Amino acid sequence: MSEGDAAGSADGIDGGADGAAGRPALWGRPVLSFVRRSGHLDARLQRAWDRYAGEYLLDINVREGSLAVRDDMVFDRDYVRSAWGNDNPLIVEIGTGQGENVVAAAAGHPDVNYLALEVYDPGVAHTMLLAGKQGLSNIRIAQVNAPELFKAARPGVAAEVWTFFPDPWPKMKHHKRRIVQPALAADIRRALVDGGVWRIATDIEDYALHVHEVMDGRDGFENAGRLTVSLPVEHVGKGNADLAAGLPHAEFRESERFGGRVLTNFERKGLEAGRVIHDFTYRAV
Template identity: 80%
Template sequence: MQENNEKNQEILDMPADSGAEQAQHGHPLHKVLSFVRRSGRLDARLQRAWDNYAADYLLDVNAGEGSLDVREGFVLDGDYVRSIWGNANPLIVEIGSGQGENVVAAAQANPDVNFLALEVYDPGVAHTLLLAGKNGLGNLRVAQVNAPELFKVMADGVAAEVWTFFPDPWPKKKHHKRRIVQPELAGQVRRALADGGVWRIATDIEDYALHVHEVMDGLDGWENAGGVTVSLPVEHVGKGNADMAADMPHADFAESERFAGRVLTNFEKKGLAAGRVIHDFTYRKA
């Protein structure tokens, strides 16, 4: 989530090469990730939360200790959901749960829905475990994995909804390839969604809103279910020239009303206080 990025001052400045570029230069191939691995110790409170609640809430799906890949042979299907959650209730998956405020509140408000929080950063995982444990939630689980890797092993139609709220904006233009909303992930999300399922996205970054429209609006198998007209610049800006967006040509796009199921977190409040507009999207599996 963007919140994680703001809390970590040091981010990767050099964009990851594409596979073709690396192969050309004789380097090993690697994935373009939407996050940067950072090491950091948990404070005493979060370490206690991890120790106390990981066994109850943290799924054992990783390829190994310290790996964010999914172990070979694992499949997240209906049988797995029933074995972990103990029921066949609808499953909502949140990509980038941050500190867990939203997914925990949603789980509290919807006890007949199963929730899976995906987060890569240790403090975010630990804080989500803490909130889940303190509230005694039985319908929430956490996975510390690279979301696109998990979606590759999710069974067709296993999820009712997918949420991606305030993802890392990667503001520099050379880093836009790292943004989590990409056609490949959209294809995996669509496959994992049940018929009529939705992918809900929100951002407070105007350029990311344009990016979402460019990726999703013309993509086969998706319907933009938004009923609100929003004007956006039709050219991209980066971290150094974002102020130029106001003078660029604009066009109208369809977006959604604020999703009532998303709690107003402190992070979103800060964005609103800074004068940023919140962009909500609802893409339905057609």
């Protein structure tokens, strides 16, 4: 599981056993970038949930236990003013993991609002715990399928969107589950203010190629990176990743490491394993 695995993609359908009319049993369901698991909370995290959910957790789900967003949800600046009590810029992190990054950012920038999107109960509870210990008032958490929320977004609601270390879904047949997809990119562009940015980071080379394929040259975005990197131009999966070095390569533009991202244990382990961190900055134009 990667650090930022917290949202689903509506681009495509799930397969499964044969259903009516020869269609797969799960025909029509969105392809998600996560697998919903039971989120058992230990006593410490349960206490954090009970204590802080009323303060930090947004009530925008269609029903309790669902990750779907209410049909009447309008994600706009009026909603931000209502939920945060001010008109400060909003930064949304898709896939907060344990919350270390978004909470550190909120603590360091009290004049900015932060929205943490996370689907897993332990991650949500841990983010609440970190924020509650510091008494932060500029952070909120939504336990929803992120693409659904961005479909409800109105123009200019967010100054930045962050997606750090999303689940790489390394098997070739699962690449469609990757969170960075054209439909989400279009919705994020609408949500961003002009000049706002979508920051992405991954430690998986094949995912870096995927990001470039989805985002480079996309209408409404410009690649603001200034570093030149070399990547294979063909995709590999979990079973043939060792072939990547021998594939044809091309040069791409990426960004220096984003200074606003704290070095989490997840990123540190990737570096210690010899993986290269790929940072991207796509500016809304």
